[in-house]
Amino acid sequence: MKNITYLIFLSVLLYSCQETKHKEYSASQKQVEVNHPGKKLMETNCYVCHSPSATMEDRIGPPMIAIKKHYIGENTSKDEFVKAMQAWIENPNEKDAKMYGAVKRFGVMPKQAYPSETIAQIADYMFDYDIEQPEWFEEHYNSKNGGKQSQGQKKQHKKKFQKQQANATIDTLGYGERGLQYALATKAVLGKNLMGTIQKKGVNEALTFCNERAYPLTDSMSTVYNVAIKRVSDKPRNPNNQANAAELKYINSFKNDIKNAVEPTPIVDRQQDVVKVYYPITTNTMCLQCHGKPNENIEATTLKEIASLYPSDKATGYESNEVRGIWSITFPKTNNK
Structure with a gap:
């Protein structure tokens, strides 16, 4: 029991880890991101399988940042991305998958009936803001793409990630x-x-x-x-x-x-x-x-x-x-x- 508790404690430290603020963010930008409903919906509905704190070895699905990069290209509009996310969640299947490596490793994600507005809010947040990524992801992604950052990746690294309650611990939440x-x-x-x-x-x-x-x-x-x-x-x-x-x-x-x-x-x-x-x-x-x-x-x-x-x-x-x-x-x- 002590061993389990110790391992869980380490997992919780990773789960609760908070990123520092980036100097380029204005106070209003920070507040908008923190208050965006899609952020909390993503953490609530997606992170069990797509957690940014999972290691390369222990993950049970691709992180959300990987999904974003596979679905958003230089010419992808927000409307196209939202519709693509809604279509996939409504009918996940191997034929329509864009992440072939993930399907091969983890299988097709189980179908889950989320409200359409929930997926729209999550996709809206993913499109407009940087989202958390695992520590190992950038090196992994670059190795798969010839060591070069995509245009979207360069834009993404202009910002830093925040947790839902910036500078707050779980004990201070409502x-x-x-x-x-x-x-x-x-x-x-x-x-x-x-x-x-x-x-x-x-x-x-x-x-x-x-x-x-x-x-x-x-x-x-x-x-x-x-x-x-x-x-x-x-x-x-x-x-x-x-x-x-x-x-x-x-x-x-x-x-x-x-x-x-x-x-x-x-x-x-x-x-x-x-x-x-x-x-x-x-x-x-x-x-x-x-x-x-x-x-x-x-x-x-x-x-x-x-x-x-x-x-x-x-x-x-x-x-x-x-x-x-x-x-x-x-x-x-x-x-x-």
Whole structure:
């Protein structure tokens, strides 16, 4: 457990690392970038698989900066880029892929039903602003392109990257944003390990990972942040993850958001001494390999493994983009509002 906590602590340091401001930015430019809704939407929806803090060896998808460079040329308009992003998210497939190396290494990304406006905001931000890139990326990219910087790359390096809350630590954020960051950091660690297992060892090994390591990893994140982090559901795989009455109410609220194509935001419940923050866990096509419909999405061998590991399982029958549960984050009250 100590080893896991130490490794997670190092991951969180990388995840939370902040870049310094560039002298060329005016105060108004900084404020516009920090407040652009696409920045937060990208961090919330994309960074589990496309994290700028992932190493070359541990990444489970290409970083967002690589996607930007493959889709934006010298003559690409913003409208063309936005439409290209929306078309890919709506129907990711090998035939239409522009990143052949990524598809070969990671496979086609799972289909996820995001609101069209969410993708438009993310693409708008990606087109207009520099986005974070891994430390290894520039050398890697230049080596693939004859050691020369593209025109777009030269423009991009005129600016420096910022995190969503410049010069702020997670403890100084508002309650909702703070809880969201705890959830996303934990989601990133679990997602990286789970998807890496699926890619390297297959779905059945991923079930074993969930059974044996999901709880210790989540507990380790709780230890790192000194908060209580849980995942609960109205249809749990593990009975210990059964949602209580209050959590069931929030699950239904998020289901209504997803049904109406509304981008979910954290729900904050201020209690006497603590704050509870809730955020949805939604399914994508990859999730359906273990949580979809038996004998349609879930193979017979996987069903057998689920029955062996989870005799009381209720977590099947889902379709893509459904609420499978919620993050439940609890931490002490501060002076934050």
